[in-house]
Amino acid sequence: MNLNRVLIYGMGLMGGSLALSLRKKYPDVFITAVIRSEKSKITILEKSLANEVFLQKELTSPDWTLYDLVVFSTPVESILQIIPTLPKSGNTIFMDLGSTKETIVSAVEAYYGSNTHNYISTHPMCGSEQVGPEAAVPDLYADKLCILTPPQSASNESLEWVRVFWESVGSWTMEMDSKSHDETLANLSHLPHVVSTVLVNVAGANTTTMKEVLGSPKPITGGGFRDMSRIAGSNPDMWISIFKENKSFLYQSIDEFIHQLTEVRDLLKPDLPFDEGKIRKFWELALLNKEQIRKSK
Template identity: 35%
Template sequence: MSQKTVYIVGLGLIGSSLALGIRRDHPDYRILGYNRSRKSRDIALEKGFVDEATDRFALFASQADVIILAVPIEQTIDFIKELAQIPLKSTVLVTDAGSTKLAICQAADAYLKPAGINFIGGHPMAGSHKSGAIAADVNLFENAYYIFTKTAATKMDALPRLTDLLSGLHARFIEIDPQEHDRVTSQVSHFPHVLASSLMNQAGDYAFEHPFTNNFAAGGFRDMTRIAESEPGMWTSILMTNPDAVLERISEFQSRLNEIADAIRLRNSEHIWNFFDKGRQTRKEMEIHKRAGVDSFYDIYINVPDQEDVILEILELLRGISVVNIRINEENREDIAGILQITFKTREDLDRAFQVIRDHTPYQVTIT
């Protein structure tokens, strides 16, 4: 591919990380950026994610060979409508990074296809608890699924052009129907966020009468509700553009809760055992422990004593290994001072850390 101009619309975590991935394999490409807030524009320029940046969406559109819309879903649809009115290059390719696909693809068919503009939907299934250009990570999408959804506006060259452009992400590219995408993600992404926030809201209300709820919420509860910290605006947008699939998942889940409630009420131990065993076996068979989905991180837990410099000692051992997050869980065990939780992005980093800590410290180490 000769030198191209890529216009990344939205310089948050996803857009800025896409820019880094494109730079890795195509250092000669010209990358332009749009962002409404000045802070992310300044960071993207200072760190070299983009060559130029603007807060006027239409300014760079006509210069671009590829336009990537990495903004919230409703804004993506608004920009698709606007692009249909802008004199773009005849060979321009437009894509997006939205978490729901049907509404965006329908907008592309309604507005871009009549204008002869090439479009293919995109969804990089990776994320982080961090946000903004400051959190950009060239390895964010490594081994994660990057989903493409063709529409009536998609021309034959769209997929090979885009996979070449995004080769530096080191992602796993896959094509799927937009409606099927929304059905699948409603089960494994959208509904779990509803469930996590429901659990947190329930626990928060319960804690008013039972304050120790806040102290004892460890282990499984922590892992199940981590995603409840996600940005509310984004998830409101996702549910508003995928309502039918999410409502169907909620209804089906309610029937499962009713079923296990009946088994508990009837003291049907065999049914309860099968309920847990099926869940256990199903989880073992899924790709949950592979880097193939949103926030697919790996955690290590270290029982640490209450001694000076213990944490610094462990971090020094991990020098050269990429760490995503560090957390001290210290209010939920009576027999030890604390549990140090360290999160890694890849299984390789996790395994290296486990080996180093086990070989050079006397502390108990557990991995997930």
């Protein structure tokens, strides 16, 4: 695989880890980073995440043809702003790591129309509650799923190139169209983050709980709460962007969650006899769903 020069927009956990994976697999690669603010520049250079770093304002019109690969690892909104500035010809492969696909893919399709292009939208599923280039690690993508979403008119060669690329850094890939991606991710990623966040705020709003919590020298929580709260409140900028970009599917997922949770709550109504059978059925259905989704027994 020919990979000499790579341009990465955004050097947070994802972009930075991609740089480290690249260095491991392609030791001679020359990486150019474009970042928004000065403050992470030192970390990026110290960790060798890039050979050169530009602020966005310093590189407003990059010469795209210099690069074999350009990666957009910024919030979706800023990717949407860049798309209409991309070249309509050349061999450079473009890809993003956006958490939602519909708006990006629509923008690419609107821009390129029936012109063949080399833009493949991708979503490596390895987010973390950690952020920033300090947290970057070379094996973030190993054994992780990277979802590939080719917009219309993407060349077969670019799709194949991007697949081989992700597999070369240790990921496994599957294709998903943008709508299926966003609906599936609303349920398997976005809703869990919302629910985790609400969970800690519900505990935080309970006076008795917080009195005990604050009176205890160590956490009162068991493994359940610990796991369930890990992703709460993490990375607000990214999540605000996901909320915006996946508004309607996320609305539907939350709505269904409220609907199902209300059914559970109502089984506990003070004046009703306790319907053990319904709870058991609900619990057993969850075991079945969990096995299918996690592919584990």
